[in-house]
Amino acid sequence: MESDFLETLLLTFKLAFVTTSILLVIGVPISYFLAYTKSKLKPIFETIVSMPLVLPPTVLGFYLLLFFSPESYLGRFLEESIGFKAVFTFEGLVLGSIIFSLPFLVQPIQSGFETIPKSLIEASYTLGKGKLETFFKVLLPNIKPSLITGVVLSFAHTIGEFGVVLMIGGNIPGETKVASIAIYDEVEALNYDIANRYALVLLSVSFLILLIVYTLNKKVRV
Amino acid sequence: MIKIDIKKRLAKDLLLKVNRVIQKGDFLALFGESGAGKTTLLRILSGLERPDEGKIVVEGEVWFDSQTGFNMPVQKRKIGFVFQDYTLFPNMSVYENLLFAKNDRQKADFLLKLIELDKLKDRYPHQLSGGQKQRVALIRALMREPKILFLDEPLSALDVKMRSKLQDELAQIHKRLGVTTILVSHEISEIFKLCNKVFVLEKGEIKKEASPFEIFVEAKVASSFKFDATILDLKEEDFLCVLTLSFGSNIIKSVIPKEEAKELKIGDKVLVSSKAFNPIIQKIEF
Amino acid sequence: MNKIAAVIEEVKSKGEFTIVKLRAFEDSFTSLIVQNSSLLPFVKKNKKVWMVFKESEVSIAKGECKISLQNRFFCKITHIEYNDILALITLDYKNERVMSLITYNALRDLELKVGDEVFAFVKSNELAIMEL
Numbered sequence: 001m002e003s004d005f006l007e008t009l010l011l012t013f014k015l016a017f018v019t020t021s022i023l024l025v026i027g028v029p030i031s032y033f034l035a036y037t038k039s040k041l042k043p044i045f046e047t048i049v050s051m052p053l054v055l056p057p058t059v060l061g062f063y064l065l066l067f068f069s070p071e072s073y074l075g076r077f078l079e080e081s082i083g084f085k086a087v088f089t090f091e092g093l094v095l096g097s098i099i100f101s102l103p104f105l106v107q108p109i110q111s112g113f114e115t116i117p118k119s120l121i122e123a124s125y126t127l128g129k130g131k132l133e134t135f136f137k138v139l140l141p142n143i144k145p146s147l148i149t150g151v152v153l154s155f156a157h158t159i160g161e162f163g164v165v166l167m168i169g170g171n172i173p174g175e176t177k178v179a180s181i182a183i184y185d186e187v188e189a190l191n192y193d194i195a196n197r198y199a200l201v202l203l204s205v206s207f208l209i210l211l212i213v214y215t216l217n218k219k220v221r222v
Numbered sequence: 223m224i225k226i227d228i229k230k231r232l233a234k235d236l237l238l239k240v241n242r243v244i245q246k247g248d249f250l251a252l253f254g255e256s257g258a259g260k261t262t263l264l265r266i267l268s269g270l271e272r273p274d275e276g277k278i279v280v281e282g283e284v285w286f287d288s289q290t291g292f293n294m295p296v297q298k299r300k301i302g303f304v305f306q307d308y309t310l311f312p313n314m315s316v317y318e319n320l321l322f323a324k325n326d327r328q329k330a331d332f333l334l335k336l337i338e339l340d341k342l343k344d345r346y347p348h349q350l351s352g353g354q355k356q357r358v359a360l361i362r363a364l365m366r367e368p369k370i371l372f373l374d375e376p377l378s379a380l381d382v383k384m385r386s387k388l389q390d391e392l393a394q395i396h397k398r399l400g401v402t403t404i405l406v407s408h409e410i411s412e413i414f415k416l417c418n419k420v421f422v423l424e425k426g427e428i429k430k431e432a433s434p435f436e437i438f439v440e441a442k443v444a445s446s447f448k449f450d451a452t453i454l455d456l457k458e459e460d461f462l463c464v465l466t467l468s469f470g471s472n473i474i475k476s477v478i479p480k481e482e483a484k485e486l487k488i489g490d491k492v493l494v495s496s497k498a499f500n501p502i503i504q505k506i507e508f
Numbered sequence: 509m510n511k512i513a514a515v516i517e518e519v520k521s522k523g524e525f526t527i528v529k530l531r532a533f534e535d536s537f538t539s540l541i542v543q544n545s546s547l548l549p550f551v552k553k554n555k556k557v558w559m560v561f562k563e564s565e566v567s568i569a570k571g572e573c574k575i576s577l578q579n580r581f582f583c584k585i586t587h588i589e590y591n592d593i594l595a596l597i598t599l600d601y602k603n604e605r606v607m608s609l610i611t612y613n614a615l616r617d618l619e620l621k622v623g624d625e626v627f628a629f630v631k632s633n634e635l636a637i638m639e640l
Contacts, residue, residue, distance in 0.1 A: 119305040122270055125296045126303035127323040141313035461589040461596045497633050
């Protein structure tokens with residue numbers, strides 16, 4: 001029982017950590033692109049990224065299940081070519097969480113980029129610095145609060161996600177059973193005691209994370 | 223020597239068309255109404271914007287040539303650019319801002335001493351006053367020993383006293399380093415203090431090129447008493463209008479017929495002139 | 509600001525001072541400037557310019573009188589506005605509009621009214637010249 005509890009919590013945080021790390025790598029460039037693109041298609045890109053905000057998680061989960069199931073063309077292709085199985089696996093959970101948490105990372109960072117005056121970037125160019133150097137030495141350090149907010153929101157959101165996880169992950173202990181599923185499970189089985197322990201951990205973690213964010217952001221802004 | 227021959231369409235009915243030569247060491251002012259193309263010309267020369275066609279040659283080096291399709295990127299042009307809104311990097315201290323431009327401590331120390339800010343080198347931008355920020359931005363622009371220094375209304379956000387101080391400093395720096403400098407400014411007094419040449423831009427074209435004296439003093443009205451002022455207040459009294467005007471740190475009042483005040487509003491810039499006989503002069507006793 | 513187009517007839521400079529003779533319609537005017545004419549590129553003989561002068565510098569006389577003022581021109585009053593202290597008189601000078609700001613007392617003393625024919629005066633040193 002005890003090891004079950006720990007295993008589930010560990011898996012939950014592992015999922016959040018892996019998801020957020022990957023999100024950071026792909027999300028920051030997406031935010032940068034959305035903030036500075038002059039493309040007429042910008043609203044379309046923004047809509048796609050933000051869809052998970054309004055979509056019921058089960059809808060997203062349903063489509064993921066459909067697209068990646070071994071019976072589908074894409075699912076079979078992925079499994080045969082690179083051995084990637086999305087349905088009822090941890091990797092599948094990561095994929096679903098990335099898509100679902102993307103707007104939580106992209107939106108704060110995009111608006112962070114957008115608040116940086118154009119002249120600050122141009123100033124860097126006139127001092128002989130290229131786009132890449134300007135990005136890492138001027139842009140990123142000056143949107144630290146937005147970066148922190150984006151990372152924490154997507155981390156916390158991944159921990160709390162339920163619908164997508166349930167749809168494509170199912171409930172395999174040690175593989176896809178995360179805390180939010182476990183709570184539901186235990187309540188179903190009338191194990192209020194264990195459900196309570198999970199809930200308490202999630203509650204305190206969420207509280208702590210947000211507290212850290214607000215404290216940090218305050219410090220950065222001064 | 224800088225040779226400019228460029229064209230750029232700014233709007234349907236506005237074509238920026240400049241064909242001029244700027245001498246090395248000049249302190250040139252771009253003067254004209256807003257929308258005349260001053261800032262765009264500055265941005266084209268610096269490489270922040272691209273002209274539609276033409277050629278820019280700086281001291282024998284081609285910076286832009288539409289015939290060969292060559293456009294030297296802004297990063298490669300040896301320039302300094304001071305923007306209206308300070309643009310110090312908030313994540314770097316004063317010293318780091320300077321070293322970001324060029325990792326040359328000796329140069330940074332020299333320039334900091336020049337503007338007497340060496341004591342503030344470890345401060346961050348948010349710990350500086352507006353005037354201090356702009357002075358740091360100015361020396362940061364000088365770190366790379368630019369061939370041209372561009373100043374886009376650099377002092378417009380500062381109060382009158384600070385502006386005057388910075389003008390003196392700019393004049394001194396220019397005298398000392400001799401960098402070819404191009405300034406966009408609306409302030410006649412500022413141009414007088416700093417520049418040896420003025421391009422008057424009107425609707426995208428340079429209508430006049432002369433010294434500030436020739437452009438602002440000898441032209442227009444043959445009256446001896448002249449300055450540009452800002453309207454602080456308009457008060458209508460029956461058929462008259464009493465204007466309160468500020469110029470420099472002074473405030474004066476003047477009266478005009480109400481009808482003439484129709485086209486004026488608070489904040490407008492006006493040219494105040496009077497014949498030389500009118501002012502009553504009294505010695506100020508301290 | 510009153511503005512009348514005129515043609516420069518003569519320019520005479522001595523040191524810092526320049527006296528300019530102008531003609532508008534049949535009347536001659538003079539303007540005194542504190543600046544040598546060499547520094548006044550548009551002040552040249554036969555050049556068309558604006559004569560510019562403030563309303564408050566225009567005096568008004570009714571009937572014939574002898575006076576040191578050089579710039580005298582015959583006008584008709586077309587409009588009068590006044591309050592307890594000041595009066596703004598609109599004059600017609602050969603279809604050009606000229607305004608004069610005088611005190612209410614002066615208006616009353618001269619018994620000025622719309623339709624009156626009067627002489628308007630401007631001192632030479634109050635008459636500025638502006639590029640047309």
